[in-house]
Amino acid sequence: MFKTLRTSHLLVLLLLALTPLFFVGGPSAIALPVIRYGWNLGHILFFFLATGLYCHLRPITGWQQLSQVLVSILAVSLLIELIQSQVGREFSSQDMLRNLVGSTLALFWRARPHLHPSLISFAVLLVLLDLSGFAWTAHTDWRIQRQAPLIEDFEGTAALPYWQGAIKQSQDLVIAGRYSGQAALRAGAFSGVSLAPILANWTGYTGLEMQVHNPGNRQLMLTIRINDRAHELSAQDYADRYNHSIALTPGWNKIVVPLSQVQSAPATRAMAMDQIYRLSLFFAQLDQPMRLTLDDIRLSSNQP
Structure with a gap:
């Protein structure tokens, strides 16, 4: 029990430390596209951890509660993007989608019986597409920087x-x-x-x-x-x-x-x-x- 509680506390501290990165920090505007792309993939990890922690503290008992979690994630994502648009960053619907993907993967881990199979299949497909986009961007950056003269x-x-x-x-x-x-x-x-x-x-x-x-x-x-x-x-x-x-x-x-x-x-x-x-x-x-x-x-x- 003590070990579980300590892990939860550490995860809460980690998420609190990472939250300001939605608004400050991160790659500069001149960073290679692959670095910016990789940074944005962090949305999936953050909301995977956040949703997993929520499910640990308040176990999902039905599809109604699961739906409320996803709607809440969507609302939080919209709020984050609106704030970002006011502090010099761009509003990104793709990042909102990544947040939902991260949460869906966590729900598959913590509340699988209440998650419709089509939803997890869609989330996995989006992750694979995002990873393929990351690989393509990395390859393009690598080629551009090594094709001299x-x-x-x-x-x-x-x-x-x-x-x-x-x-x-x-x-x-x-x-x-x-x-x-x-x-x-x-x-x-x-x-x-x-x-x-x-x-x-x-x-x-x-x-x-x-x-x-x-x-x-x-x-x-x-x-x-x-x-x-x-x-x-x-x-x-x-x-x-x-x-x-x-x-x-x-x-x-x-x-x-x-x-x-x-x-x-x-x-x-x-x-x-x-x-x-x-x-x-x-x-x-x-x-x-x-x-x-x-x-x-x-x-x-x-x-x-």
Whole structure:
């Protein structure tokens, strides 16, 4: 009895210690997607432990009580997400679902006779889907960080979710391989695409090369932005990153960016070339929609 009571007390203390992590702490905004994904899987564990503790202190005796537990978990989950949306975090229905999954698994452990088989089957299916998503994200992060000198050639689709902007695989215009990336840009003050997180370690290379296609019949000014992790976490001052505009002539353009200029771009420090985070390509004051095609973005060791 003493041992059981002590275990319950320790579990209560553990849950109390973990509860603030719903609102503070956790991976930073620039952490790799696999780290953020793994952190969010903690919702399942937390509500598994919390529901298991509740069932230990107040054993489930019928399906009505079980339903009340699940409804309460849903209400608590909604409250957590609403509070998170007010403290700088995003409202996530997926995290609410994870909370219910964790609770359902605990109920399967502590109150199986009162749990409908379809509910536990659904919970197990969601766990397997979540774990497969975690594995896929881990594989994508691993591939991106180990494919140097290649940054993106659009031959696969795994990294497309890492692009911000309406970009997709295309076979219409290709420089190398079978595919390029085609972005549908709207007219506006700033229209473009951005890749983050990107291959982080650019040390040992001298240039960034890419192929960019201008589908129009006139020259356009394309701006290239490159920044590291430190900039991403800062106030993101213009003078603290690499920004350079180049003339994009009609048709294909091979662009070469000297990395020495990237490293020296911040006004008060050197760019951390082993912690590059974002590559952005955009037009200022684009007066009409256009389709921008990109291909074969990579680092080079040749002097430009």
